[in-house]
Every structure is written in structure tokens, then in C-alpha cells.
Amino acid sequence: MTDGRMQAKARIRELVDQISHHDTKYFVEDSPEISDYEYDMLVKELRDLESRYPDLVLPESPTQRVSGKPLEEFPQVEHKVSMLSLGNSYSPDELKEFDARVHKLLGPGERVEYVVELKIDGLGIALLYEDGVLTRGATRGDGRVGEDVTSNVRTIRSIPLRLKPEGGLRNCEVRGEVYMPTDGLRRLNKEREAAGEPLFANPRNAAAGSIRQLDPRIAASRPLDAYFYTLSYTEGRMPSTHEECLERMRLSGLRTSPHTRKFGSMEKVLEHIASWESKRDGIGYEIDGIVIKVNSISQQERLGYTSKDPRWAIAFKYPPKQMTTRLVDIQVQVGRTGALTPVALLDPVQIGGVTVTHATLHNEDEVARKDLRIGDMVLVERAGEVIPQVVKPILDKRTGSERKFKMPVKCPVCGSDAVREEDEAVRRCVNASCPAQVMERLTHFCSRDAMDIEGVGPALVAQLVDNGLVKRASDLYRLSPSDLKDLEGIAEKSSRNILDAIHASLDRDLARVIFALGIRHVGWTTAAALAGSFGSMERLEDASEEELSKTEGIGKVVGESVRDFFANSENRRLVEELRRAGLRMEAPKSRAGPLEGKVFLFTGELKSMGRSEAESLVSSSGGKVGSSVTKATDYVVVGENPGSKLAKARQMDKKVIDEDAFLRLVGKK
Ligand SMILES: [Zn+2]
Known part of the structure; x- marks a missing residue:
């Protein structure tokens, strides 16, 4: 072994031990001993050494947490000692x-x-x-x-x-x-x-x-x-x-x-x-x-x-958070991707202090599996502050007048075929210009986490679509005051505000534009990852499946979905029109921001922006966002109705700031 190689081997061992130690301090004991920056530097040094000496990589190296190819299936293994239930x-x-x-x-x-x-x-x-x-x-x-x-x-x-x-x-x-x-x-x-x-x-x-x-x-x-x-x-x-x-x-x-x-x-x-x-x-x-x-x-x-x-x-x-109520009807909603979702309409019922009137039924198989019928008395559950679920029908209460639910094979909105593909639990309306889909796509495009166009919500989108003023997102940027003049309930002043808000959205960054396109499986974090690694819409449009799958945080399913999206000429046309309308198609060059290395934590609702926008402001200024109060936390930003994190922050004597102070820190005020 050469000297350099021996040194590398010893240093790799040392770095793996050090990083593991800091992982325990941070993730297990909630009491980090070094800053995130120092930690990142250790990991970087380890990665560099490992890439120079790939055969010296240790199996327990923290760089190997995510490794290996996707599996076809999980191998079965026998437990050393049987795992009994209680x-x-x-x-x-x-x-x-x-x-x-x-x-x-x-x-x-x-x-x-x-x-x-x-x-x-x-x-x-x-x-x-x-x-x-x-x-x-x-x-x-x-x-x-x-x-x-x-x-x-x-x-x-x-x-x-x-x-x-x-x-x-x-x-x-x-x-x-x-x-x-x-x-x-x-x-x-x-x-x-x-x-x-x-x-x-x-x-x-x-x-x-x-x-x-x-x-x-x-x-x-x-x-x-x-x-x-x-x-x-x-x-x-x-x-x-x-x-x-x-x-x-x-x-x-x-x-x-x-x-x-x-x-x-x-x-x-x-x-x-x-x-x-x-x-x-x-x-x-x-x-x-x-x-x-x-x-x-x-x-x-x-x-x-x-x-x-x-x-x-x-x-x-403990007793589950469950109540019985009547399943009054099953409605079918059409989403942005054309997916038909059955939704339970319930007699209002209080569960854990919240009035529940709707519950998701996921898909037609789920309704059939649970044998839910319209008119049934049903058991409804709320778990972990998530959407309410219909657990099962109360069979004893059946009178015989209940009706079976049949998933429509036509879209309930546009009447086109609703098709269920193999390996899919979901039925989708095949008509890309289905008004329900168009509406949902536009509403998504304008939403707070996407292009954040204030004042353009579902109601206005419906008006714009119904009056033939907007068919696709790029049409928004062509609207004129006279277009809005005839819409019901829109005064001259508010029509000017709406156009200003649309214009202001030209300033949104690439991650938001990608997210706003509404590509299936591309949520906010994924959009940010794509923007970060491709840097421009053009490069993303032309990315091969292989390039996509090599991107950190992007799986095979997402990669395929992105490919499919840009393989469609209609979608390419939309992107081209958005480009011509002046939307940002390039990511900003990265630079050290004013909040370099600072760790922020949010609790409660902010008045001026959504959580993800606030978080992206932090990261674009070089800061980081934590999920719980730890020694590493620098600022706790408190909005309305803060949670238990505030008490913990006070207890740990953290710097607690309000929304205004936060906006000043990130240079928005
Ligand atoms: Zn439809």
C-alpha cells in the first residue's frame, strides 16, 4: 500500500467514526456539538476521499445510507427470535x-x-x-x-x-x-x-x-x-x-x-x-x-x-378517535390529472373536536372492499390529524334501502371516457381539455405554493374558463382589463389588482414554475430538486430518463413522469408560451446568502406567505430549516396559533422572532 493510500484509509475510518458520533448527537440525542456547516465539511471530505479510493468505502459509511439499486421484490428472511405480538x-x-x-x-x-x-x-x-x-x-x-x-x-x-x-x-x-x-x-x-x-x-x-x-x-x-x-x-x-x-x-x-x-x-x-x-x-x-x-x-x-x-x-x-354517522352520498371528484376520486358525504359528526362532513374513499376498489353502500351507517375515524377515513359500514344497521355505489365509466364533468389502466387503482378522464381538469390545473398553477397569484382562486378560475378567456396557464398572461370588465362581481379596482398579481408572478423562481406545471408525482420538494440540479427549464425538457434518475431525490417513477410530460407536444407548447410570456426559466446562480448556515424553525401560520415559500426564502438566503427545536436552532419564527415548539423554544432560550422580523432578516421588508 502506498503512503497516500494508507493515510486515506486511516482518515476514512476517522471521518466515519466522527460523523457517526455527530449523527447520534443530532438525530438521537437532539444535542449537536458542531454546526451544520462543520458537519457538512466532514461529509464533504469523506466523499472526496471515497471517490478517490472507491475500494476503501466502509459499509457503515454515512455516505452509504442511500445506496443500491431499486429491488424487484424484498427477500424473505427468518427472524433470529420470533417477533410475537402483544x-x-x-x-x-x-x-x-x-x-x-x-x-x-x-x-x-x-x-x-x-x-x-x-x-x-x-x-x-x-x-x-x-x-x-x-x-x-x-x-x-x-x-x-x-x-x-x-x-x-x-x-x-x-x-x-x-x-x-x-x-x-x-x-x-x-x-x-x-x-x-x-x-x-x-x-x-x-x-x-x-x-x-x-x-x-x-x-x-x-x-x-x-x-x-x-x-x-x-x-x-x-x-x-x-x-x-x-x-x-x-x-x-x-x-x-x-x-x-x-x-x-x-x-x-x-x-x-x-x-x-x-x-x-x-x-x-x-x-x-x-x-x-x-x-x-x-x-x-x-x-x-x-x-x-x-x-x-x-x-x-x-x-x-x-x-x-x-x-x-x-x-x-386507547379508544380510537371514531364515531358513527350516516353515509349520505358518494360523490365523484375529478382532479388535475383526471383522476376520479370517490368522496363520502357524511351527516356532520364531531370527532376529536372537529366537525367532519366529508371523508376520502380513495378509489373504487376501496369502496368495494369495504362494501360501503349509500345510506349506510358507517364508522368514521380521524388518525394523526389527517383526513378522515370511513373504516367500515355498520352491517347491523342496514335496512335494505341502501344503494350500491358504481364508479362511473364516463367523466362526471365532461362525459368523456374514464379509463382505468392496468396496475392502476385509479380511473382517469382521458380528455386533457376536460373542464374539471383544466380548472384544477389552473387553480394549482395560481396557488400559493406555485405561482402565488393572489386573488385568483377556484371561483375566479371557473369564471375565466366558463367565459372562454383562459384555456391554459399561459392565457393568464394575455388577459387585459377589458377581458375582466364583463365578469360578474369584479370591480375595476379589483380587476387591476388581479392583473398586477398575475404580472408579479413573472418574478417567481424556476422551482415554482416547475411545480406550477402540475407534472404528476412532482411535488414542491421534487420541483426544487429538479430546478437545483438542472438549472434551466430547457435542460430539464431535454433530460434523458437516465439523467433524471441520477438526480438526487428523484426516483424512477418521478423520472418517467417528467419524461412523459415533456414528451407531450401540448405540454411543450405550454412551456414555450410561458417562456414567451416572460416567466423565469433559469435558476439563479447560487451564492452565499445573508443567512448562511443559520437554522430556522417555523411554528404557526404566517400571514403573508405559505410555509413552503417561507422555507424557500430561508434556503435561497443560505439558511436551513429544521423540524424541531434543538441546540442547532438559531431562530424560531412564530406565526398565528403557534404549536408546542414555541414553549420548547422559550424553555431552551432560543431567539424567537415574529413574521415582520423574519421578513426583515430575509430582506423582504
Ligand atoms: Zn372529464
């Missing part, structure tokens, strides 16, 4: 019975301690570490055989690729829950809505759907996190208590919950459960119950298992 309980009485059974089996007078954990609504996962290095991540599956999702598990930044030696775990298997925080889900759903994709019904589906993505790059783009709660196997001595297992996992760099408590009696456990019922909405992720475990491992072993559950642990489930 028995469920729904009332204090059932827990008292559980406690009595434990005491009876262990013998009278024996002291029992219970460790009590939050039950997160996510996806169970088992990680295998060999010589301290993460070698396998698997889903629970049927408990005996699960799916090997290692390449996706590696993309979760809070999961250590190598365990820290402090915990004394080298060859072991640990279990935990992969979940999607509420904020992340809300953002992802918003993005999916904008990209014309179906929304996730709840955090569990979102986590499961993300970890089961065949393309690790997609999994990497999803806001996933994980907590660990079981040491199922370790080489050498097993700790004597569950509490110690948790502590050793924590010392090894695995993220463990700060809300775990230990109690000496079931009475105390019940008080704790009661106190969490009201607290559970404010912790940033969805929990559906509490898990109670006997602390002593030797007691656990003596208690053993029934045919399906351990006798030393039980889950307590």
Missing part, C-alpha cells in the same frame, strides 16, 4: 386481571416492577448488528418470517449504521418501531396532494408504505424516524432487567423513548395511563396505547408465553 387490553379492569395473573404465576409476596412505554402507531422492525455493524433490517411479517428492508432502514438517519461501544452490544438483535412524525405526514400528504397522488390515511400506513418502497431513494425522501424498545438477543450476558436493556441500547446509540417510566404497582401504572390520554396529542407523533412489561428478565422467563402472546407484557389501547 395481547391487547382496553380497560383498567383487564390490566388489573393481567397484574393478578402475573402475581399468581410468580407466587405470593414476590415484588413486581413494570416498565411502561408509549405504543407508537408505526411499523415494527428488527435490526441485526454483527460486530457492531448494521447488517439487516426486517419487517415483522408473520412474526417468524419478515421482509428484508435493510436498504430502506439504512436511510433513516437516527438509526446507527455502527453501534457505539459504550453499550457493550456487538452481536445483537434489537426491535423497535419505525414511524412518521405528524408534521412529516402532514407535509408529505400536502406534497402528494399537490403532485396528484393519493394521500396516506394514517401515520402507520405512511410508515409502512415508505419502508416497503422498492427504491431506497424514495424511502430516503420520506420523513421517517424510529424508537427502539426491545433487546431480543445479545451475545454474552443478557441484562437482568428490561430497564437495563433499554439503557444499553441507548448507550449503543439507538434511539430510546424519553417517556418510558417504571412503577412498583399496577395502580401507579393506571394513573400514568390516564394522564397520557390527554397528553398524547401533543408529542408530535401518533400513539395508540401504552405497553406494560415486567421489568425483571428472570421473571419474564418464568412467566413465559401463551400460544401467541408473552405472559409478561400487555398493550393497553
